[in-house]
Amino acid sequence: MAKQYDVLFRLLLIGDSGVGKTCLLCRFTDNEFHPSHISTIGVDFKMKTIDVDGIKVRIQIWDTAGQERYQTITKQYYRRAQGIFLVYDITSERSYQHIMKWASDVDEYAPDGVQKILIGNKADEEHKRQVGKHQGMKLAEEYGMDFYETSACTNYNIKESFTRLTELVLMAHRKELDGLRLASNDELNLAELEEDGRKADGTANSKSCWC
Amino acid sequence: SRNFFSKRSKDLKSPAASAPGWKLFGKVPPRENSQKDCKIIQQEYEARTGRTCKVPTQSTRRKKYEIEPLSTTALILEDRPANLPAKSVHETLRHRQEYDEMVAEAKKREVKEAQRRKKLMKERFKQEENIASAMVIWNSEILPNWDAMRNTRKVRDLWWQGLPPSVRGKVWSLAIGNELNITPELYEIFLSRAKERWKSFSETTSENESEDAGVSLADREASLELIKLDISRTFPSLYIFQKGGPYHDLLHSVLGAYTCYRPDVGYVQGMSFIAAVLILNLEEADAFIAFANLLNKPCQLAFFRVDHSMMLKYFAAFEVFFEENLPKLFLHFNSYSLTPDLYLIDWIFTLYSKSLPLDLACRVWDVFCRDGEEFLFRTALGILRLYEDILLQMDFIHIAQFLTKLPEDITSEKLFSCIAAIQMQNSNKKWTQVFTSLMKDYKEGDKNSPASKT
Numbered sequence: 001m002a003k004q005y006d007v008l009f010r011l012l013l014i015g016d017s018g019v020g021k022t023c024l025l026c027r028f029t030d031n032e033f034h035p036s037h038i039s040t041i042g043v044d045f046k047m048k049t050i051d052v053d054g055i056k057v058r059i060q061i062w063d064t065a066g067q068e069r070y071q072t073i074t075k076q077y078y079r080r081a082q083g084i085f086l087v088y089d090i091t092s093e094r095s096y097q098h099i100m101k102w103a104s105d106v107d108e109y110a111p112d113g114v115q116k117i118l119i120g121n122k123a124d125e126e127h128k129r130q131v132g133k134h135q136g137m138k139l140a141e142e143y144g145m146d147f148y149e150t151s152a153c154t155n156y157n158i159k160e161s162f163t164r165l166t167e168l169v170l171m172a173h174r175k176e177l178d179g180l181r182l183a184s185n186d187e188l189n190l191a192e193l194e195e196d197g198r199k200a201d202g203t204a205n206s207k208s209c210w211c
Numbered sequence: 212s213r214n215f216f217s218k219r220s221k222d223l224k225s226p227a228a229s230a231p232g233w234k235l236f237g238k239v240p241p242r243e244n245s246q247k248d249c250k251i252i253q254q255e256y257e258a259r260t261g262r263t264c265k266v267p268t269q270s271t272r273r274k275k276y277e278i279e280p281l282s283t284t285a286l287i288l289e290d291r292p293a294n295l296p297a298k299s300v301h302e303t304l305r306h307r308q309e310y311d312e313m314v315a316e317a318k319k320r321e322v323k324e325a326q327r328r329k330k331l332m333k334e335r336f337k338q339e340e341n342i343a344s345a346m347v348i349w350n351s352e353i354l355p356n357w358d359a360m361r362n363t364r365k366v367r368d369l370w371w372q373g374l375p376p377s378v379r380g381k382v383w384s385l386a387i388g389n390e391l392n393i394t395p396e397l398y399e400i401f402l403s404r405a406k407e408r409w410k411s412f413s414e415t416t417s418e419n420e421s422e423d424a425g426v427s428l429a430d431r432e433a434s435l436e437l438i439k440l441d442i443s444r445t446f447p448s449l450y451i452f453q454k455g456g457p458y459h460d461l462l463h464s465v466l467g468a469y470t471c472y473r474p475d476v477g478y479v480q481g482m483s484f485i486a487a488v489l490i491l492n493l494e495e496a497d498a499f500i501a502f503a504n505l506l507n508k509p510c511q512l513a514f515f516r517v518d519h520s521m522m523l524k525y526f527a528a529f530e531v532f533f534e535e536n537l538p539k540l541f542l543h544f545n546s547y548s549l550t551p552d553l554y555l556i557d558w559i560f561t562l563y564s565k566s567l568p569l570d571l572a573c574r575v576w577d578v579f580c581r582d583g584e585e586f587l588f589r590t591a592l593g594i595l596r597l598y599e600d601i602l603l604q605m606d607f608i609h610i611a612q613f614l615t616k617l618p619e620d621i622t623s624e625k626l627f628s629c630i631a632a633i634q635m636q637n638s639n640k641k642w643t644q645v646f647t648s649l650m651k652d653y654k655e656g657d658k659n660s661p662a663s664k665t
Contacts, residue, residue: 017437017440017441017480018437018440034447036443036444036447036453037444037447038444038445038446038447038565039440039441039444039445039480039481039483040480041480041481041556041557041560041561041565042552042553042556042557042560042615043553043556043615044557044615044616045553045608045611045612045615046612047608047609047612060607060608060611065480067437067479067480068433069477069479069480069515069517070479070480070517072517072519073517073519073522073552073556076552094433191607
């Protein structure tokens with residue numbers, strides 16, 4: 001039987017409440033857009049398998065609640081991610097300001113090699129814009145992140161940004177991937193490899209060490 | 212997984228939905244509908260015989276004007292056009308037989324459908340009768356003697372069956388109680404305070420937003436804005452809480468008044484769902500009183516304050532009963548490091564009002580009001596039990612997706628029979644005992660090593 005994927009890893013969406021994290025995700029996984037989404041409580045999950053340079057990548061995406069009060073909970077999930085989207089809303093200066101706080105939380109709680117990308121969502125609402133594109137670019141540069149302005153509503157830069165973060169994660173794990181090509185029957189399960197050793201049985205197929 | 216279910220239910224529905232099409236057999240279809248009916252019958256015919264008709268649609272349409280068949284299905288009885296070889300006797304007979312079979316099958320289906328509908332009507336009628344008689348009992352016997360009767364076997368059994376919607380709010384109010392001694396007047400005071408705050412908030416924002424006006428004010432603003440944002444995202448499919456909807460202002464008022472009443476808790480996402488369910492069942496001031504008292508229960512307070520260590524105790528207690536009741540699934544979840552927080556947070560924060568269909572969520576609330584926090588965790592185990600077979604086949608991400616977006620076709624009969632089968636006993640210890648002993652361990656562990664917080 002053909003295997004369903006070559007590599008599996010987790011991406012996390014974080015950012016203030018209402019910046020459109022769930023909308024970004026729904027557009028990416030189901031190509032749907034609902035302007036009034038139900039608010040996310042705790043964390044929601046989606047999955048998609050995409051092809052990057054001939055590698056079948058299955059991404060699990062964890063969509064977190066944005067309210068500050070929930071961060072005690074959501075921070076616990078950072079360490080389980082290989083890539084993180086930091087999302088703000090271009091029509092909300094406050095959500096942009098808060099990126100600093102989100103980024104410092106990532107520094108503190110996420111694993112060292114985690115890949116990050118900055119997203120300014122709602123790019124279609126130009127008439128309500130409060131954060132200039134250059135501001136986003138500048139901030140991303142400061143943090144050494146890639147930057148995209150996106151619109152879940154018009155489907156602008158959605159696929160591009162998800163693919164980019166996927167590529168970044170793949171690049172960061174290139175060594176393990178080369179190993180994978182040699183033993184092509186194996187699946188590389190980054191998500192499980194980086195679990196905190198609580199697993200009861202059969203962790204991952206790859207034998208490489210992750211330190 | 213959600214798709215799987217909705218698709219399946221759709222598939223199940225389709226024969227029933229297209230059933231009227233069968234009535235047309237052997238009769239002249241009404242002229243104006245003929246084109247549509249042709250298609251339906253054609254599809255059904257193809258589906259049933261497992262063959263695809265190779266005649267391109269255009270030529271069928273043309274034919275319709277040329278030969279004017281009695282019905283499309285009866286086409287099988289027609290002779291072939293002159294330019295094609297004629298049917299043999301054998302073939303004609305076979306076609307006659309096939310046609311008769313199709314008609315017989317259609318009739319059988321119609322009878323079956325009629326029977327099904329009759330049964331459904333009967334069940335619904337019985338249900339309504341039950342609700343009506345339960346309502347009489349609640350109104351004339353139980354509610355007038357609430358304190359004496361609430362814990363009797365009879366009332367508890369009737370309670371489990373679900374509260375009649377007309378007494379639901381009243382029973383919830385009584386069961387939740389009013390430890391906080393909130394009066395409608397007090398609610399008005401907090402509401403007017405909230406209104407003042409909204410007014411001053413909209414004035415300050417127009418001045419200068421980015422300038423630092425003190426953290427607490429910014430926080431308060433953020434919280435007020437979040438309420439606004441969340442109201443539009445509360446039961447969006449009902450279209451009653453959204454801007455311009457009949458309950459929009461009510462929900463706004465209850466949540467606003469609460470943030471003034473309990474600034475130490477403030478507004479936390481998930482609250483809007485709880486307030487909305489209460490508003491649907493109670494008058495404004497009573498909804499507020501029930502809301503404030505409900506959130507003051509230890510479990511709700513721990514969650515809405517996001518007291519992480521307390522939440523972990525609740526999850527740990529849940530896992531004790533999870534392992535006891537569903538050992539196989541428990542191991543399966545453990546093997547994927549699928550911890551209960553991933554699905555319980557959503558369920559507990561919103562008291563299932565976001566995850567279950569609203570009528571079913573109300574039934575869970577009914578018994579939650581009777582049994583307390585324990586029932587929230589018992590419901591979770593009931594859900595896991597209901598879907599155990601499916602979940603055992605899934606990996607991490609599929610389980611996580613499934614549990615954070617439960618199938619829409621979940622029924623109260625099935626769920627409640629699964630909940631009933633869950634034993635909230637662990638080596639003779641009940642929920643509260645298990646929870647208390649976990650709390651005790653935690654406190655002692657805390658004394659020994661202050662840094663042992665997980």
